[in-house]
Amino acid sequence: xxxxxxxxxxxxxxxxxxxxxxxxxxxxxxxxxxxxxxxxxxxxxxxxxxxxxxxxxxxxxxxxxxxxxxxxxxxxxxxxxxxxxxxxxxxxxxxxxxxxxxxxxxxxxxxxxxxxxxxxxxxxxxxxxxxxxxxxxxxxxxxxxxxxxxxxxxxxxxxxxxxxxxxxxxxxxxxxxxxxxxxxxxxxxxxxxxxxxxxxxxxxxxxxxxxxxxxxxxxxxxxxxxxxxxxxxxxxxxxxxxxxxxxxxxxxxxxxxxxxxxxxxxxxxxxxxxxxxxxxxxxxxxxxxxxxxxxxxxxxxxxxxxxxxxxxxxxxxxxxxxxxxxxxxxxxxxxxxxxxxxxxxxxxxxxxxxxxxxxxxxxxxxxxxxxxxxxxxxxxxxxxxxxxxxxxxxxx
Numbered sequence: 273x274x275x276x277x278x279x280x281x282x283x284x285x286x287x288x289x290x291x292x293x294x295x296x297x298x299x300x301x302x303x304x305x306x307x308x309x310x311x312x313x314x315x316x317x318x319x320x321x322x323x324x325x326x327x328x329x330x331x332x333x334x335x336x337x338x339x340x341x342x343x344x345x346x347x348x349x350x351x352x353x354x355x356x357x358x359x360x361x362x363x364x365x366x367x368x369x370x371x372x373x374x375x376x377x378x379x380x381x382x383x384x385x386x387x388x389x390x391x392x393x394x395x396x397x398x399x400x401x402x403x404x405x406x407x408x409x410x411x412x413x414x415x416x417x418x419x420x421x422x423x424x425x426x427x428x429x430x431x432x433x434x435x436x437x438x439x440x441x442x443x444x445x446x447x448x449x450x451x452x453x454x455x456x457x458x459x460x461x462x463x464x465x466x467x468x469x470x471x472x473x474x475x476x477x478x479x480x481x482x483x484x485x486x487x488x489x490x491x492x493x494x495x496x497x498x499x500x501x502x503x504x505x506x507x508x509x510x511x512x513x514x515x516x517x518x519x520x521x522x523x524x525x526x527x528x529x530x531x532x533x534x535x536x537x538x539x540x541x542x543x544x545x546x547x548x549x550x551x552x553x554x555x556x557x558x559x560x561x562x563x564x565x566x567x568x569x570x571x572x573x574x575x576x577x578x579x580x581x582x583x584x585x586x587x588x589x590x591x592x593x594x595x596x597x598x599x600x601x602x603x604x605x606x607x608x609x610x611x612x613x614x615x616x617x618x619x620x621x622x623x624x625x626x627x628x629x630x631x632x633x634x635x636x637x638x639x640x641x642x643x644x645x646x647x648x649x650x651x652x653x654x655x656x657x658x659x660x661x662x663x664x665x666x667x668x
Contacts, residue, residue, distance in 0.1 A: 283654030291332035333504035340371025357470035529576030551577035556641030573640035
């Protein structure tokens with residue numbers, strides 16, 4: 273019978289995963305059980321993805337506000353700390369800010385506007401035009417910002433992040449000032465000691481600050497890049513990718529994931545004889561069209577993956593072939609022509625007209641986004657995703 277289904281994605285339920293659990297065994301057992309219960313066969317080039325959250329939980333990769341404070345204090349001492357370009361997130365940044373504040377004598381928060389790095393808006397773009405404020409040239413104090421724009425609550429969370437962040441700092445007895453600018457060097461009018469909290473633009477921010485007279489510049493990946501008093505840590509990403517666990521603790525991005533994905537691949541090979549690709553995923557890389565929020569608050573979509581997931585897709589656009597190369601064909605003749613074209617396509621289609629519109633992003637970014645959308649961030653209880661047919665095409 274002719275195949276009528278392409279890619280199939282399944283969210284797999286697992287036990288609740290806690291510190292010390294053998295994540296490799298849990299994932300393998302969950303895949304095998306799902307295969308048996310749901311009646312699907314494990315095949316070569318299937319993909320297993322595991323959300324970073326449960327990997328970090330199994331590792332026990334947690335840290336407290338006091339751990340963060342001690343690391344910040346060791347780096348900045350008695351200096352006023354400029355905390356610049358944090359994203360607006362209760363989950364991602366509120367506990368980090370509390371720890372930063374506890375390690376400082378004074379904090380100056382500099383927020384980008386009209387939105388943060390991942391698209392959370394402080395103010396609507398149309399309102400900027402109405403008030404004649406240019407976010408690329410104008411540096412605003414808190415009083416000036418309020419005079420122009422008043423009090424605005426986040427579209428989804430209902431939080432006024434200016435008051436919220438300022439309140440976190442002041443709650444621990446530390447003086448706080450808030451300013452608004454999109455230029456890293458603006459903070460240097462207030463302090464020469466800066467903690468850059470942006471994610472994907474942090475290297476540029478650090479470079480600009482150091483070139484304009486900053487005395488100390490650290491980024492979030494410098495904080496808890498090693499253990500503080502037995503805390504969790506992430507050697508590569510520090511606090512980047514962390515999430516709120518409790519009001520006093522954060523779960524860090526998982527450490528050293530490559531041995532985990534390799535072990536899962538090896539265990540599945542041993543039990544099934546099939547070569548299954550494996551990756552750990554965090555946030556997907558996509559943007560919400562309503563809230564304008566870009567989902568990727570983790571430093572990368574995937575911190576570790578097996579070798580078969582390297583690279584980008586090499587695909588042609590079926591509708592382009594049908595409308596252009598084979599516009600005179602229909603029905604079975606058209607199907608055969610397209611199938612033959614795909615089977616004999618070049619190994620590198622970059623720049624080819626037949627590939628336009630296929631957006632050859634990294635495989636791990638595409639698969640991570642697919643996985644994140646499948647597992648969600650709520651109560652689905654499916655931290656493992658099983659994907660079949662992803663590498664198939666029209667000819668398979």
